[in-house]
Amino acid sequence: MANDDNGGTVMNSTSSKFLQVVAAVVVAAGGVAVAGSPAAAYTPGYSFAGVADWDADGHQDVIARDSSGRLWLYPGESRRGYSSQSRVQIGNGWNGFTLAGIADWDHDGHQDIVTRDSSGRLWLYLGESKRGYSGAGRVQIGNGWTDYTVAGVEDWDTDGNQDIVARDKAGRLWLYPGQSHRGYSSIPRAQIGNGWSSYTFADVADWDGDHHPDIVTRDKAGRLWLYPGESKRGYSSAARVQIGNGWNAYTFADIADWDADHHQDILTRDNTGRLWVYLGESKRGYSAAGRAQIGNGW
Numbered sequence: 001m002a003n004d005d006n007g008g009t010v011m012n013s014t015s016s017k018f019l020q021v022v023a024a025v026v027v028a029a030g031g032v033a034v035a036g037s038p039a040a041a042y043t044p045g046y047s048f049a050g051v052a053d054w055d056a057d058g059h060q061d062v063i064a065r066d067s068s069g070r071l072w073l074y075p076g077e078s079r080r081g082y083s084s085q086s087r088v089q090i091g092n093g094w095n096g097f098t099l100a101g102i103a104d105w106d107h108d109g110h111q112d113i114v115t116r117d118s119s120g121r122l123w124l125y126l127g128e129s130k131r132g133y134s135g136a137g138r139v140q141i142g143n144g145w146t147d148y149t150v151a152g153v154e155d156w157d158t159d160g161n162q163d164i165v166a167r168d169k170a171g172r173l174w175l176y177p178g179q180s181h182r183g184y185s186s187i188p189r190a191q192i193g194n195g196w197s198s199y200t201f202a203d204v205a206d207w208d209g210d211h212h213p214d215i216v217t218r219d220k221a222g223r224l225w226l227y228p229g230e231s232k233r234g235y236s237s238a239a240r241v242q243i244g245n246g247w248n249a250y251t252f253a254d255i256a257d258w259d260a261d262h263h264q265d266i267l268t269r270d271n272t273g274r275l276w277v278y279l280g281e282s283k284r285g286y287s288a289a290g291r292a293q294i295g296n297g298w
Helices: none
Strands: 023-028 031-036 046-052 061-066 071-074 088-091 097-103 112-117 122-125 138-142 149-154 163-167 173-176 190-193 200-205 214-218 224-227 241-244 251-256 265-269 275-278 291-295
Touching: 046 112, 046 265, 061 097, 061 251, 112 149, 149 214, 200 265
Parallel strands: 046 097, 046 251, 097 149, 149 200, 200 251
Antiparallel strands: 023 031, 046 061, 061 071, 071 088, 097 112, 112 122, 122 138, 149 163, 163 173, 173 190, 200 214, 214 224, 224 241, 251 265, 265 275, 275 291
């Protein structure tokens, strides 16, 4: 374990339109440091559900909710630039939900959306790998989730089942193991960290390419950290590593291999609505691969 900056103990571990940005990128020390001036007039139009190959065409896609509660699929093309694919509406009435993540929760070969309603109930919205509304319905998979912030939906313990990693109000980090079925899991939760109150989660993914899912998160100072996992239901003994700085002006969309180069990337929105992919290199440290704008008006 290691101490965080607050004295706690942490796990070592579309057509879319875009606005102009007021930001500068400084490449230094082999990494990317971002500095920007807030754009006070900008109001975010979208809330991200996540990034996944929703339509099963081999390309990662962005799923996001607009301010009217409509859910949209923005199909990707596995490239470092704008996609030429038109967005598709795949849902409506989503304003009462807190989006948790996207994964093939029930292991049926289709990506699903995990989300929480205002009563703290956890729901699985079943996907059908298509560009349109799904007719598969939803299933309740939990309750009592009001006090939790989801870090990500991923097979944390690499048992072949998707899990939920979440933080409670006390800053403790928990693993909720899944069982690849459409319903409640019977496996008890396991604590995997504490002292996490001051962090904003990017996602849970195998960032360093060692076949263990990791947690990527930002602290209050805007520094980006990698907390390496060890695929177990407990604390990780691997030390955290700083992988970025200057991230306070960004809203995370998700982590995924956007450009299909076998490295996980970070998709994020700046404070003027531009969407960026920050390219990873599967290592524990700053990436020198740079960033690419992939959208605007977000």
